[in-house]
Amino acid sequence: GAGVSQSPRYKVAKRGQDVALRCDPISGHVSLFWYQQALGQGPEFLTYFQNEAQLDKSGLPSDRFFAERPEGSVSTLKIQRTQQEDSAVYLCASSAKTGVEQFFGPGTRLTVL
Amino acid sequence: GENVEQHPSTLSVQEGDSAVIKCTYSDSASNYFPWYKQELGKRPQLIIDIRSNVGEKKDQRIAVTLNKTAKHFSLHITETQPEDSAVYFCAADPGYSSASKIIFGSGTRLSIRP
Numbered sequence: 001g002a003g004v005s006q007s008p009r010y011k012v013a014k015r016g017q018d019v020a021l022r023c024d025p026i027s028g029h030v031s032l033f034w035y036q037q038a039l040g041q042g043p044e045f046l047t048y049f050q051n052e053a054q055l056d057k058s059g060l061p062s063d064r065f066f067a068e069r070p071e072g073s074v075s076t077l078k079i080q081r082t083q084q085e086d087s088a089v090y091l092c093a094s095s096a097k098t099g100v101e102q103f104f105g106p107g108t109r110l111t112v113l
Numbered sequence: 114g115e116n117v118e119q120h121p122s123t124l125s126v127q128e129g130d131s132a133v134i135k136c137t138y139s140d141s142a143s144n145y146f147p148w149y150k151q152e153l154g155k156r157p158q159l160i161i162d163i164r165s166n167v168g169e170k171k172d173q174r175i176a177v178t179l180n181k182t183a184k185h186f187s188l189h190i191t192e193t194q195p196e197d198s199a200v201y202f203c204a205a206d207p208g209y210s211s212a213s214k215i216i217f218g219s220g221t222r223l224s225i226r227p
Contacts, residue, residue, distance in 0.1 A: 033215070035217075040220070041219060041220065042119075042202045042204075042217035042218055042219050042220045043157065043202070043217050044217070045214050045215065045216065045217075048214060056214055058214070059214070091156065091157070100145070101147065101159045101162065102147075102159075102215065103159075104149075104156040104157045104158070105156060106155070106156050107156060
């Protein structure tokens, strides 16, 4: 594909539901990042993968958040027992390596009712 | 950990005038400083970046300066145009090979008055 894609683009969940957000990075990109962007704020780091290895998950807000990239390509961010404060845009980005331009996906807007 | 402060949070300039956005960072190990532009409802897109071995970089109407000693970096947009209206984010990246965590500023909403 031409760029980073994410699905779904919009997700409405009832409080307590589990959700799974998918990211398809640019083919061949080693690094993959997940960010949470609240309205009017900058992206906040959640977690980082280098190939299939999750090297940093210090930004995950709670143990309800889990991310994986089992084959070093597609990644899934899972949020269990969603809460209203989880409502945000979840951005995925990929880069050829660390310390270079990150290409962002369009984001998934999660609304928890 | 790294902390990035960005000012101002909103900026309104007359079309044709210049706009300057300033950021400071705390981690002296940061060595890559990208600037992203985000239009309403769209993804952030890189507009310019600078590495710590360079003090200034220019690309047409956009320039970025870096002062490593003071841990300041700034974005300069000259001859502003309506399409420059967007939210701009600075970021600092330590660029470690094993753990790279870009930290973003809180953003500057730039409005260009016709």
